[in-house]
Amino acid sequence: MSAAPLVELRQVSKRFQRPLDLAEKMARHLGAAVSERVVHAVDRVDLSVFPREVVGLVGESGCGKSTLGRVVVGLYEPSDGAVLLRGVDRAGLDREARRRAQLHAQMIFQDPFASLNPRLKVREIVGEAPRVHRLVARRDLDPMLDDLLRRVGLDPSYKSRYPHQFSGGQRQRIGIARALAVAPEFVVCDEPVAALDVSIQAQIINLFGRLREELDLAYLFISHDLGVVEHIADRILIMYLGRIVESAPTEALFGAPNHPYTQALLAEVPRLDVRRRSFAPVKGEIPSPLDPPSGCHFHPRCPHAMERCRREAPALREIAPGRHSACHLNERG
Amino acid sequence: MSAAQPLLAVRDLHTHFFTRLGVVRAVDGVSFTVGRGEVLGLVGESGSGKTVTGFSILGLVDPPGRIAGGRILFEGVDLTRLPEARLRELRGERIAMIFQDPMMTLNPVLRIETQMVEAIRAHHPEVAAAEARRRARDGLARVGIPAAEERLAAYPHQFSGGMRQRVAIAIALLNRPALLIADEPTTALDVTIQAQILHEVRRLCAESGTALVWITHDLAVVGGLADRVAVMYAGRIVEEGPVDAVLDHPLHPYAKGLIGSVPSRNRRGAPLQQIPGMTPSPLRLPAGCSFRTRCERADGECREMPELMSVPARHLVRCFHPHLEAAS
Numbered sequence: 001m002s003a004a005p006l007v008e009l010r011q012v013s014k015r016f017q018r019p020l021d022l023a024e025k026m027a028r029h030l031g032a033a034v035s036e037r038v039v040h041a042v043d044r045v046d047l048s049v050f051p052r053e054v055v056g057l058v059g060e061s062g063c064g065k066s067t068l069g070r071v072v073v074g075l076y077e078p079s080d081g082a083v084l085l086r087g088v089d090r091a092g093l094d095r096e097a098r099r100r101a102q103l104h105a106q107m108i109f110q111d112p113f114a115s116l117n118p119r120l121k122v123r124e125i126v127g128e129a130p131r132v133h134r135l136v137a138r139r140d141l142d143p144m145l146d147d148l149l150r151r152v153g154l155d156p157s158y159k160s161r162y163p164h165q166f167s168g169g170q171r172q173r174i175g176i177a178r179a180l181a182v183a184p185e186f187v188v189c190d191e192p193v194a195a196l197d198v199s200i201q202a203q204i205i206n207l208f209g210r211l212r213e214e215l216d217l218a219y220l221f222i223s224h225d226l227g228v229v230e231h232i233a234d235r236i237l238i239m240y241l242g243r244i245v246e247s248a249p250t251e252a253l254f255g256a257p258n259h260p261y262t263q264a265l266l267a268e269v270p271r272l273d274v275r276r277r278s279f280a281p282v283k284g285e286i287p288s289p290l291d292p293p294s295g296c297h298f299h300p301r302c303p304h305a306m307e308r309c310r311r312e313a314p315a316l317r318e319i320a321p322g323r324h325s326a327c328h329l330n331e332r333g
Numbered sequence: 334m335s336a337a338q339p340l341l342a343v344r345d346l347h348t349h350f351f352t353r354l355g356v357v358r359a360v361d362g363v364s365f366t367v368g369r370g371e372v373l374g375l376v377g378e379s380g381s382g383k384t385v386t387g388f389s390i391l392g393l394v395d396p397p398g399r400i401a402g403g404r405i406l407f408e409g410v411d412l413t414r415l416p417e418a419r420l421r422e423l424r425g426e427r428i429a430m431i432f433q434d435p436m437m438t439l440n441p442v443l444r445i446e447t448q449m450v451e452a453i454r455a456h457h458p459e460v461a462a463a464e465a466r467r468r469a470r471d472g473l474a475r476v477g478i479p480a481a482e483e484r485l486a487a488y489p490h491q492f493s494g495g496m497r498q499r500v501a502i503a504i505a506l507l508n509r510p511a512l513l514i515a516d517e518p519t520t521a522l523d524v525t526i527q528a529q530i531l532h533e534v535r536r537l538c539a540e541s542g543t544a545l546v547w548i549t550h551d552l553a554v555v556g557g558l559a560d561r562v563a564v565m566y567a568g569r570i571v572e573e574g575p576v577d578a579v580l581d582h583p584l585h586p587y588a589k590g591l592i593g594s595v596p597s598r599n600r601r602g603a604p605l606q607q608i609p610g611m612t613p614s615p616l617r618l619p620a621g622c623s624f625r626t627r628c629e630r631a632d633g634e635c636r637e638m639p640e641l642m643s644v645p646a647r648h649l650v651r652c653f654h655p656h657l658e659a660a661s
Binding site: 060061197198201202203205206210227250265268269281285 | 552
């Protein structure tokens with residue numbers, strides 16, 4: 001793609017620390033080996049999203065995919081590394097420039113029950129941001145809201161209702177209208193259909209597809225559901241315990257997954273066309289991000305693990321044009 | 334007991350909730366059978382009545398709900414007429430249940446050992462404590478919990494979500510029940526952990542000859558697990574049959590829509606089929622076929638409730654206008 005990426009992450013890390021409490025501080029004072037617990041939620045991640053592109057970010061719970069999404073839209077500051085918006089480092093922007101830049105990146109959350117203020121009417125939920133940011137004149141607000149609600153498949157007369165009067169799928173539509181109200185060019189969707197019934201899920205996925213066409217949107221689509229991501233994404237990143245382990249165009253990834261973790265994930269997704277199967281699934285649990293395994297984080301569960309995997313974390317290397325994988329196996333002969 | 338008698342036969346079950354706003358017919362005339370060692374997938378979306386059906390079998394429906402009609406024949410005995418004391422003898426012994434949230438099974442303030450030994454000795458007081466403990470340890474090992482001996486002394490909060498679900502499954506299988514009812518036990522788990530649990534449950538049920546009713550909204554899970562599938566909508570079974578027949582050639586417009594709305598490999602990027610509208614409120618179901626307001630095939634005839642009809646052999650559908658062209 002020729003255009004500059006809308007968003008680019010360079011070696012971004014995000015760490016969370018829990019400060020020591022009083023007893024622990026005293027213990028340390030007396031010589032006990034107590035140190036602050038640090039979680040490397042996101043570990044040196046590179047990522048870029050180009051205009052009109054849908055990038056899928058897949059991983060299991062605790063892998064850091066939601067944290068990464070929040071870093072991308074600016075809800076979290078990265079601990080290390082740089083976030084570039086259309087080529088400009090976000091950290092270098094002044095307050096006003098940053099505010100304007102961030103309007104271009106919006107977020108849609110997983111839980112349509114927790115992400116809408118129950119005391120506000122739909123008119124206020126969707127209309128607040130464009131009003132506060134003075135994107136629309138007061139008299140134009142109502143027609144704009146009608147247009148937005150229609151666009152996401154809601155009846156404009158619902159404007160004066162409260163969130164509790166809607167079903168889960170309808171609430172997710174309200175969340176989408178809220179994100180679109182400031183005319184973003186890029187939306188981070190954090191598990192937006194995970195909480196919905198299958199038939200409602202299809203409606204919302206189709207809505208994402210249509211909005212992308214109509215509004216030239218780019219998405220970072222975060223999900224644990226490979227079927228959904230395969231359907232909607234152009235390119236997919238696979239994340240495991242804070243690191244990207246593989247990235248590839250969707251067809252290539254599903255055609256020939258490279259990383260052993262990707263292979264395990266693809267083999268184990270239940271599929272409609274696979275019946276009464278009996279296979280031996282990948283062993284072991286997802287390790288705690290508080291205490292990740294040494295070297296390659298996947299080595300305790302990996303069927304191909306070698307001595308080297310315990311010692312040394314593999315770098316994400318290009319294995320084919322546009323394809324990257326972080327596995328020592330790729331360096332053999 | 335004749336050899337032809339199914340292990341479980343649910344006959345015209347009605348479970349209603351008598352609320353202030355009116356009567357909710359959560360389960361409204363459900364019939365199905367499960368044979369020994371058979372796996373039945375009970376599929377539906379939220380509010381379809383699939384969970385209440387499972388709870389009804391175990392007699393776990395609390396007021397304002399109650400079983401308002403029908404029979405649940407387990408090994409020929411009608412569970413709906415059994416006194417509570419007899420039901421308690423069956424629960425955890427001949428019929429067991431695993432829930433979506435394993436903490437429905439586990440007591441947070443007791444060690445795993447205490448809970449497992451109690452589950453054995455409540456039904457078999459003659460089993461010595463040491464023997465019960467040994468069975469508990471073997472039970473944990475069987476569901477793939479490493480260091481079972483040490484883990485017996487742990488409390489539920491010391492396990493991860495996937496491990497807790499394994500413990501709940503180990504407890505459910507302790508007394509080698511004839512029937513296991515599983516209510517979405519893998520929905521909250523990650524893909525690789527879900528695959529492990531599905532694998533274990535399938536293996537354990539096959540080994541012990543336990544019949545399984547797997548309640549879920551996930552059609553793909555059912556495809557990988559079940560012998561037969563029943564699809565529920567608004568308190569009724571709308572389609573039932575062998576797993577291949579139902580998933581490959583769905584007859585009911587709702588089942589067909591549901592299957593078409595799952596993203597699949599060969600239609601990447603194309604719009605998904607969608608079922609218009611949403612599940613109607615259980616207090617305001619349309620008369621006749623409850624799906625007719627969302628159905629493109631509906632006509633005047635659908636104002637009557639269709640019966641569950643056998644169209645091809647062993648494949649039942651509750652519809653006046655089934656997708657027969659697909660089945661031929």
